[in-house]
Amino acid sequence: MPWITPLADGTFIACQHVGAELGSDDNHVVVLRSTDGRTFTEQGTVGPCGDGYAYRAPQISIVEAQRLVLVCSRFETGGDTGLFDPETEALRRPEMCLFWSADLGTTWTAEPQIVAVDLPPERYTWNSAGQLLQLRPDRWMWPLETWKPAGYDGPPDQRAWALFSDDRGASWGELTVVADDPQGAVLYWDQMNCCLDDGRIYTALWTHLYGTSHDIENHWVLSADEGHTWSAPQPTNLRGQVCTPIPLSDGRVAAIYNDRHEPQGVRIAVSEDLSHFDTEHQVTVFDAGAEATLGPPQHDNFLAEHMLIAFGKPGGRRLDDGTLLTWFWCTTGGVTHTRWVRLEVVG
Numbered sequence: 001m002p003w004i005t006p007l008a009d010g011t012f013i014a015c016q017h018v019g020a021e022l023g024s025d026d027n028h029v030v031v032l033r034s035t036d037g038r039t040f041t042e043q044g045t046v047g048p049c050g051d052g053y054a055y056r057a058p059q060i061s062i063v064e065a066q067r068l069v070l071v072c073s074r075f076e077t078g079g080d081t082g083l084f085d086p087e088t089e090a091l092r093r094p095e096m097c098l099f100w101s102a103d104l105g106t107t108w109t110a111e112p113q114i115v116a117v118d119l120p121p122e123r124y125t126w127n128s129a130g131q132l133l134q135l136r137p138d139r140w141m142w143p144l145e146t147w148k149p150a151g152y153d154g155p156p157d158q159r160a161w162a163l164f165s166d167d168r169g170a171s172w173g174e175l176t177v178v179a180d181d182p183q184g185a186v187l188y189w190d191q192m193n194c195c196l197d198d199g200r201i202y203t204a205l206w207t208h209l210y211g212t213s214h215d216i217e218n219h220w221v222l223s224a225d226e227g228h229t230w231s232a233p234q235p236t237n238l239r240g241q242v243c244t245p246i247p248l249s250d251g252r253v254a255a256i257y258n259d260r261h262e263p264q265g266v267r268i269a270v271s272e273d274l275s276h277f278d279t280e281h282q283v284t285v286f287d288a289g290a291e292a293t294l295g296p297p298q299h300d301n302f303l304a305e306h307m308l309i310a311f312g313k314p315g316g317r318r319l320d321d322g323t324l325l326t327w328f329w330c331t332t333g334g335v336t337h338t339r340w341v342r343l344e345v346v347g
Contacts, residue, residue: 001313002327002338003059004037005068006320012037013105015046015058015070016329016338022294023083023307027054029072031105037325037340046070046099046108052077053095057313060105061132068101069169070108071142073127084303090150094127096142098169115172117144117163124157125149130193130203131315140165141201141227143178143191155184160191160205162227179205179221179233186210188219188233192244192315197251200224202274204243204255205233213302218243218257220274237276238269244315248345249322256285256314256326264292266314266328270345285341286311291331310336 002016012034019027028049032040047055053074060070075083075092083092097112117126130143142163148156164174179188187210193203201223207216218240219233236243236255243257248270255277256268269282294308316326324343329336 001057002329003315004317004325004327004340005060005062006037006317006325007062007104008065011035012040013060013068014040014327014338015060017056017058017072019054021082021307022309023054025054025077027056027075029055029058029070031060031070031108033105037342043105047072047074047097047112048110054083057128059132061134063134063168066102066104068105069132070099070101071128071132072097072099074112075127082307084307085150086303088150089148089156089303090152091125091127091147093121093149094125096126096128096144096163113169115142115163118173118175119146121149123148123152126161129160129189130191133193133195133201135195135201135226138166138168139226140169141193142172143193143203145189145191155210157184158187158189158210160188160203164227176227176230178203178223178227178230179219184210186216190242192242194245194247194253196247196253197249199226201227202245202247202253203230204236204245204257206241206243207233207235208302211302213305215239215241215260218255220245222274234275236271236274237279240267242313246316246318246324246326248318252345254316254324254345256316256328258312258314258328260292260309264288264311266311266330268316268324268326268343281347283343285326285343286328286330286339288330291334294331 004014014032034040058072096115133141159180160178187208189206217235218238240257246254266286269277271277310331314328
């Protein structure tokens, strides 16, 4: 699950988690560097290894001239069922955490800053999702999603949420629901968000029917008041999974998304109205072919299916020259790895 951040000097810093499997206990975060945005060299590990946690889905953001923050989730290790228990649907206990660097990522704090979330732990688990947004210098937004922990008997109360800090990440308190189905029939997973040029927050959601293998159209929500309130979820015409919006300089939005319908792959389409994307002229940046999954699941459970996907988590940003830098992980020739693609949007 990679992330790439351009720095002011024209170089790039990137991060991803590495492990034997998508949900294995040995997942840990590594940082990489590039002078040209093409070739990346691994620089080392951020955070502890073998401390009883698996660290996943990191992202690096620039805080100020020399200061960076890396956000991620960590999951308790030591169980026999992997990240999820397919029998009970319970998720290993996660925590949201931050690491800080005062020298542009050369060194990082050794221990994570753990972010508390004001939800009852006997009812909920929570892990980060989407992109850390610095709405103002002192107001930050960090998306998350909930599920259920081991020991809770009943269906999960899955929601997309956002957590806010008003002191540049030192403390976190305000918690807002971004998208939710009170009936529990629709799950809003992997919210991926961006700030539009007019200041509104636009979030795309992987939308799934609970208890089935069926994804419906990606939905979207909008906030015009820095995340305090959100519009009701509305459908797009994209029927994908993780879907990351990227604002364009002309007011349109590009979306890079996982298409898990044959032929499976990662595609990019453009919208003029936030709802309808021009799939007729979309671009395929990765064709999964026969390596869309890593084999059949051992359990007849939609969570077990998702832990065997062989490509995903696409992201991207608009660079200063107007081009798009996009990234995702994929599997080719049995090797799972990260790829990037640069694109120019025309027309």
